[in-house]
C-alpha cells in the first residue's frame with residue numbers, strides 16, 4: 001500500500017472520525033462551559049449525515065483500489081520458453097471447466113513422438129479452450145473479484161476465482177501427473 005493510499009484510505013477517515021467529536025466538544029466547552037452542551041444538541045440526521053459521509057468515503061476508496069487492481073490484473077504473463085524446434089501438441093486435459101491443450105518442445109531433429117515426451121516438458125497452452133466448441137476462451141476481470149471466462153462463438157460462460165494464467169500452471173501440474181501415470185502403465 002502506497003503512502004497516499006494509506007493517508008486517503010485509512011488515516012484520513014480515522015482522523016475525521018476522532019477529531020470531529022473532539023473539536024465539537026472543545027468548542028462547546030469554550031462557548032458554553034459545558035463539554036457536552038453541543039453534543040446534546042446534535043440531531044439524529046446530523047449524525048446520520050456524518051456516518052453516511054464516512055461510509056461513502058470508504059466505499060469510494062475501495063472502488064478506486066478495486067478498479068486499479070482490475071486494470072493491473074488484466075496484464076498477462078506469457079510463456080518465456082521458445083524451444084528451437086517449436087511446439088508440438090501432445091494432448092489435452094479438462095480442468096476448471098475448460099479444456100487445456102498440452103504442448104511439448106518438438107526438439108531437434110523434428111522426430112519426437114508424443115510417447116517420448118517427458119512429463120516435465122509438458123506445458124498448458126494459453127488461452128484455454130471452450131469445453132463445447134474448442135474456441136479460445138476470453139478472460140475479463142470482474143468488479144467484485146474473480147474472472148469471467150467466455151466463448152465468443154457458442155456463448156459458453158463461467159466465473160472463476162483465479163486468472164487463467166494461474167490456472168494454467170495447475171492444469172499443467174495435473175497433466176504432468178497424468179502423463180507420469182500413463183508412462184508407467186505402458187510397456188517400455
Ligand SMILES: [Zn+2]
Nearest residue numbers: 130133151154
Ligand atoms: Zn464455445
